[in-house]
Amino acid sequence: MAANDATTKTAQGATDLHVAFIMDGNGRWATSRGWPRLVGHRKGAERVRELVRACPELGIGHITVYAFSTENWKRSTEEVIGLMSIFARYIRREADELSSAGVRLRFIGDRSRLDPKLQQLMCAIERRTAGNRLLQFNVAINYGGRDELARAARQLAADVQAGLLTLEDCDQAALEARLDTAGSPDPDLVIRTSGETRTSNFLPWQAAYSEYEFTPTLWPDFTPEHLAEILTRFGLRERRFGAVLTG
Numbered sequence: 001m002a003a004n005d006a007t008t009k010t011a012q013g014a015t016d017l018h019v020a021f022i023m024d025g026n027g028r029w030a031t032s033r034g035w036p037r038l039v040g041h042r043k044g045a046e047r048v049r050e051l052v053r054a055c056p057e058l059g060i061g062h063i064t065v066y067a068f069s070t071e072n073w074k075r076s077t078e079e080v081i082g083l084m085s086i087f088a089r090y091i092r093r094e095a096d097e098l099s100s101a102g103v104r105l106r107f108i109g110d111r112s113r114l115d116p117k118l119q120q121l122m123c124a125i126e127r128r129t130a131g132n133r134l135l136q137f138n139v140a141i142n143y144g145g146r147d148e149l150a151r152a153a154r155q156l157a158a159d160v161q162a163g164l165l166t167l168e169d170c171d172q173a174a175l176e177a178r179l180d181t182a183g184s185p186d187p188d189l190v191i192r193t194s195g196e197t198r199t200s201n202f203l204p205w206q207a208a209y210s211e212y213e214f215t216p217t218l219w220p221d222f223t224p225e226h227l228a229e230i231l232t233r234f235g236l237r238e239r240r241f242g243a244v245l246t247g
């Protein structure tokens with residue numbers, strides 16, 4: 001099978017699914033109750049915690065969550081700082097449980113713009129959980145698909161310039177190996193909450209053949225039961241990857 005055939009990188013069977021989430025609607029959830037937006041982000045982080053726990057029994061082996069985009073810096077300083085402190089607190093609070101529960105944490109996105117203390121926490125938990133195999137949990141912070149592709153292209157150019165690669169070596173596999181997600185399977189399913197039907201710069205390369213599900217539920221209301229219901233419907237979909245299926 002060709003190396004770039006989408007089927008080669010798809011979870012086989014229902015026991016190792018990769019589900020990615022565009023966690024949207026925290027702000028609306030809070031403001032509709034007359035609360036500050038950060039209250040919605042805190043509630044959203046609790047939902048992430050519950051979903052991560054539920055993944056293994058739902059047959060999910062990889063989960064990716066979009067926590068902060070390269071475009072989210074446009075928000076107020078208060079909201080950005082608040083979000084960053086929620087990320088730091090989440091890592092500190094969850095570190096013990098994630099590592100003993102067999103979860104491997106990995107961050108994607110450009111971390112160079114993040115606070116050095118947050119970067120240290122991220123590196124430390126990645127190292128601590130590197131040997132875990134039950135669930136791979138990817139968190140996208142300062143992630144943008146276009147930014148990721150531009151960084152990978154720059155790295156490819158640097159490797160050619162350094163004589164490590166020839167121009168002919170610059171194929172899909174070479175670019176993919178330089179993405180933040182290198183080595184991870186592509187998402188089988190991308191779920192966006194809050195009723196918006198756009199991808200907002202999330203995993204444009206990796207989700208080229210993913211199934212999409214858009215639900216009106218706001219992220220702070222999204223529970224493992226909602227996920228289980230979506231997965232049941234996902235199981236009925238026929239994924240063709242461009243081929244004509246027989247039988």
Ligand code: IPE
Pocket residue numbers: 023024025026027028029067068069072083194
């Ligand atoms: C998603 O919720 C979380 C982040 C983008 C960080 P929002 O904050 O975008 O919530 P809405 O879309 O304003 O309701």
Ligand code: IPE
Pocket residue numbers: 022023024025066067068069072196198200
């Ligand atoms: C996408 O949500 C980014 C994250 C979920 C982190 P946004 O709320 O930032 O997306 P837009 O602005 O509605 O496209």
Ligand code: MG
Pocket residue numbers: 024025026
């Ligand atoms: Mg939003």
